[in-house]
Amino acid sequence: xxxxxxxxxxxxxxxxxxxxxxxxxxxxxxxxxxxxxxxxxxxxxxxxxxxxxxxxxxxxxxxxxxxxxxxxxxxxxxxxxxxxxxxxxxxxxxxxxxxxxxxxxxxxxxxxxxxxxxxxxxxxxxxxxxxxxxxxxxxxx
Amino acid sequence: xxxxxxxxxxxxxxxxxxxxxxxxxxxxxxxxxxxxxxxxxxxxxxxxxxxxxxxxxxxxxxxxxxxxxxxxxxxxxxxxxxxxxxxxxxxxxxxxxxxxxxxxxxxxxxxxxx
Ligand SMILES: Nc1ncnc2c1ncn2[C@@H]1O[C@H](COP(=O)(O)OP(=O)(O)OP(=O)(O)O)[C@@H](O)[C@H]1O
Ligand SMILES: [Mg+2]
Numbered sequence: 001x002x003x004x005x006x007x008x009x010x011x012x013x014x015x016x017x018x019x020x021x022x023x024x025x026x027x028x029x030x031x032x033x034x035x036x037x038x039x040x041x042x043x044x045x046x047x048x049x050x051x052x053x054x055x056x057x058x059x060x061x062x063x064x065x066x067x068x069x070x071x072x073x074x075x076x077x078x079x080x081x082x083x084x085x086x087x088x089x090x091x092x093x094x095x096x097x098x099x100x101x102x103x104x105x106x107x108x109x110x111x112x113x114x115x116x117x118x119x120x121x122x123x124x125x126x127x128x129x130x131x132x133x134x135x136x137x138x139x140x141x
Numbered sequence: 142x143x144x145x146x147x148x149x150x151x152x153x154x155x156x157x158x159x160x161x162x163x164x165x166x167x168x169x170x171x172x173x174x175x176x177x178x179x180x181x182x183x184x185x186x187x188x189x190x191x192x193x194x195x196x197x198x199x200x201x202x203x204x205x206x207x208x209x210x211x212x213x214x215x216x217x218x219x220x221x222x223x224x225x226x227x228x229x230x231x232x233x234x235x236x237x238x239x240x241x242x243x244x245x246x247x248x249x250x251x252x253x254x255x
Contacts, residue, residue, distance in 0.1 A: 013220070016199030023203070037205065041179055044203045048196075101175035101192045101200070110180055 001064075007050045007057040009076065012100055015051040018059050019044035029063070032138050039134050042114040043070055045107040046130050050074045052097045054128065063136075067116075070132045078124040086112070086120075142166060142249060144208055144231055147187065150249055151235050151242050153210060157222060158231030166208060169251045171243045175200040183254060189242050193217055198224045207231060212239040 003025065005018040019040050026036040043059075050057035054076025062069040079085045086108045093103025112118050117133040145162040148155050155162065169187040172178050175196055178188065184205040190197060193215035201209055202224075208231040211217060217232060225232050235242055247253065 013195055015196060016203070019203055020199070040203050044199070045179060100194060100196050101173060102196070104174055104176035106176040106180065110176070113180075 001062075003059075003061040005059040005061075007047055007059060007072075007074070009051060009053075009055040009057070009074070011051060015048050016044055018047050022061060025061075026068075031068075031136055035134065035136055035138055038114040039068055039070070039132075042111045042132050042134070045111045045114075046070070046072050046132065048102060049107055049130075050076070052093055052100075052102055053077065065136070067133055067135050070115075070130075070134075072130045073127065074129075075127045078126055078128050079120070079122040080124045082120050082122060142246075142251060144233075146249075147208075147210075147246065147251070148233050151210065151233075151237060151245055153233040153235040156217060156232045156234055157226050158208070158229065161207065161229070161231050164207070164231075167252055168254055169243070169246055170254050171239050173239075178204055178206070181206075181254060186254065187246070187251065189239055189246075191215060191239055193221060195221055195224060197221070198228065198230070201230065202228050209233070210235050210242055212237060212242055 023040045054074035057072055057074035060071045084090055088109045089105045091103050091105035097103045115132040115134045119131040122128040143163050143165055166187045168183055171189040173190055173192040178200050188206050188209045191212045193211050210233045212235055214236050
């Protein structure tokens with residue numbers, strides 16, 4: 001099964017609508033609650049990152065019997081130093097983002113914690129690609 | 142404690158989710174930082190916060206948090222309210238500070254997470 005969603009950068013009133021839709025889909029598919037929760041938290045963090053740090057993004061979800069793959073491709077400033085960005089506490093979030101309760105520099109490490117495989121690639125000045133894979137059987141990790 | 146007892150203890154006003162007042166809550170977490178809330182593993186906790194915006198509700202939705210206390214009478218606008226209602230959440234407005242609410246509920250036997 002495949003799903004596709006759009007994310008608008010800067011649009012905080014809609015930040016989370018993609019994660020919310022996916023949460024409902026996973027419930028309908030009867031995915032294990034613990035597994036579904038990890039997917040939804042990781043997706044929400046990545047969605048908020050596009051809203052907070054990029055201009056626009058596309059989310060593609062691919063589900064088969066074994067795993068769920070989320071690919072988020074955005075147009076934005078990109079991430080010049082990915083290992084640095086992964087460090088807890090590193091953030092370039094604007095004051096506006098901080099006012100919304102984000103910008104602690106904890107999102108990427110939380111994404112890593114909540115998916116089984118994480119691949120981030122980025123072209124500074126062009127955009128970022130985040131791929132997250134999660135196995136659907138709670139014991140497949 | 143039930144949500145109803147919690148609301149009474151802190152002089153809170155329940156603004157939506159009245160049908161859930163008999164649900165029992167054992168753990169609470171106080172935070173204005175949504176990044177921190179998203180790291181909480183336990184479900185069915187009470188969130189005490191001074192941050193009243195749509196992301197408070199979205200973050201709670203993703204974290205399976207069904208009851209939120211807003212400290213210092215933060216204004217809950219209709220957008221926030223309808224998203225909370227859609228998600229079947231209980232929202233409680235409270236005049237006290239996060240510190241006082243946390244202290245009162247801790248004394249009353251609600252457990253901390255960390
Ligand atoms: N999609 C993106 N495009 C451009 N930069 C990004 C993107 N995602 C993350 N970053 C960069 O990586 C940094 C760290 O991201 P991370 O999600 O860990 O923290 P944050 O978003 O700043 O704060 P938090 O997630 O705790 O609210 C960001 O501050 C930003 O500089
Ligand atoms: Mg982030």
